[in-house]
Amino acid sequence: MPPTPTITKAAPDRLTAVLADILGTDWTLPTVPEWPSVFTSEAADHDLTCYPDWKNGRIIFELSPAGAASSDFDRRRFAKYSPDLTGYDTIHDWIARGDLTAVADALALILERLVEQPLPERTANTNPLEREREQLAKQARELAAHAAQFAAGLVWSQPVADDARHLVSLAQNAAHTATRVDELRGSKSTPR
Numbered sequence: 001m002p003p004t005p006t007i008t009k010a011a012p013d014r015l016t017a018v019l020a021d022i023l024g025t026d027w028t029l030p031t032v033p034e035w036p037s038v039f040t041s042e043a044a045d046h047d048l049t050c051y052p053d054w055k056n057g058r059i060i061f062e063l064s065p066a067g068a069a070s071s072d073f074d075r076r077r078f079a080k081y082s083p084d085l086t087g088y089d090t091i092h093d094w095i096a097r098g099d100l101t102a103v104a105d106a107l108a109l110i111l112e113r114l115v116e117q118p119l120p121e122r123t124a125n126t127n128p129l130e131r132e133r134e135q136l137a138k139q140a141r142e143l144a145a146h147a148a149q150f151a152a153g154l155v156w157s158q159p160v161a162d163d164a165r166h167l168v169s170l171a172q173n174a175a176h177t178a179t180r181v182d183e184l185r186g187s188k189s190t191p192r
Contacts, residue, residue: 011052011096012037015059018100019050019124022108042068048115052091058082059091063114075121079114081107136181139174146170 012033019039020029027039036051049062064076083103088094120151150163 008031011092011148014100015050015095018104019111022104022111042066044115046115047118047149048111050135052095053080056082057085057091057094059095061111061114063117063119065119066145070158075119077117077119079191081110132177132181132184136174136177139170143167143170143174 012030012035016030019037020027021040024080027037027041028042030037036049039048039050040046041048045066046066047064047066049064051060052058053060059081061079061081062076063078068075083091083093083094083098088098088108095109111134146163146167148161150167152158153160153163
């Protein structure tokens, strides 16, 4: 049975130091030595995330808009580096003990090409059902936020009539959008 590799903080620290030398001062270093490591460029408004791909024995680099949400997946670019793991148990072991300066030029080329490419623009959703569902989700979040504000007003004995009228308006808009979503799905809403 092969030995279980020990996960140490040294691996993220070592790779962060090499990447920091490559990226220069335009990028802010991660504050905590762990995976994933996230570098931020305020000038470019981008995040560069780096993490080991344990299964395939490689390092993944992901360029995204700064603070991107998971729904912005289509606005990201990826690159990978697959080192020679001969003599190492895992990619983490290679990062922790390997000669990272020997591969710095290769990593620099990968990062340079990745950072130079513009990120894809957000594409408009042409599917009417998806568009309406996104709108309904947005309305539901707004309705929930205002409902919380209304409830807080009740708890703190503040005037709530205007908040209640606003909630009714938001609920009517959400109901209209929900009806449209049901129609696009092919189901008919039944009045209650």
